[in-house]
């Protein structure tokens with residue numbers, strides 16, 4: 001049995017045994033994270049470990065999934081560097097290969113749970129969300145699209161309190177099962193739907209959409225739909241990567257300016273943004289080597 005404050009150490013040790021090369025990179029990059037890292041990681045991993053136990057699994061399962069996801073990424077990166085594009089360009093292909101394949105979706109999503117705290121760019125965007133989420137404006141209806149592992153809706157619930165209605169919409173049943181299982185919070189509504197097919201008369205004061213825009217063929221259309229779900233004066237927290245090949249990524253943003261231009265063209269105002277490269281190099285080098293960039297921003301609708 002791993003003690004609650006030791007989950008992160010346990011994961012690091014397990015990675016070092018199973019894959020020393022990945023561990024070397026991890027140990028270096030974990031030096032970049034801030035002081036709250038250990039506490040936030042262990043808080044979420046405690047919930048995750050409880051959920052794993054309900055499936056007769058242990059943290060070693062999560063470590064195996066993480067390493068499988070890292071192996072997939074290396075292959076996708078190789079293809080990306082050879083072709084200059086992501087391997088998938090159609091939603092249909094990804095749906096067939098990934099979303100409708102519970103086995104792949106399961107290990108991929110479990111891998112992402114660990115990545116939230118093992119990859120500095122993921123952790124930085126989480127800190128950015130926590131630091132600037134609370135604008136002092138009350139949120140009655142909160143929506144998360146593509147909630148995945150549930151980390152963000154958990155944090156939002158903690159910050160907003162119990163009076164806010166919270167809804168998570170995800171196209172993958174595996175993602176919903178994972179988030180529901182980890183959070184074990186029956187006050188959050190989980191809806192199985194493609195965002196494009198999701199509509200409701202209740203509009204939302206705040207919408208979080210992390211790492212979903214790159215999963216669609218037409219991000220412009222997705223942002224227009226997102227806008228239609230927002231209440232007047234509502235705000236959005238959005239993240240999406242550039243140059244980040246993954247088995248389920250479709251739309252390739254080549255740099256932050258392409259993302260900003262899209263946000264501007266769809267009528268959004270960027271209130272505040274945060275950029276983080278996956279590797280600790282200068283932005284010039286990162287651009288030259290097409291290294292993954294994490295883009296995160298708080299937005300509202302122009303004249304909205």
Ligand SMILES: C[S@@+](CC[C@H](N)C(=O)[O-])C[C@H]1O[C@@H](n2cnc3c(N)ncnc32)[C@H](O)[C@@H]1O
Nearest residue numbers: 146147148170171172175194195210211212215
């Ligand atoms: C990479 S995960 C992101 C998880 C989490 N939001 C985060 O920021 O780390 C992408 C999630 O978006 C979901 N997704 C992809 N396309 C979607 C769509 N069209 N409508 C709703 N959910 C979608 C996937 O099933 C998956 O759970």
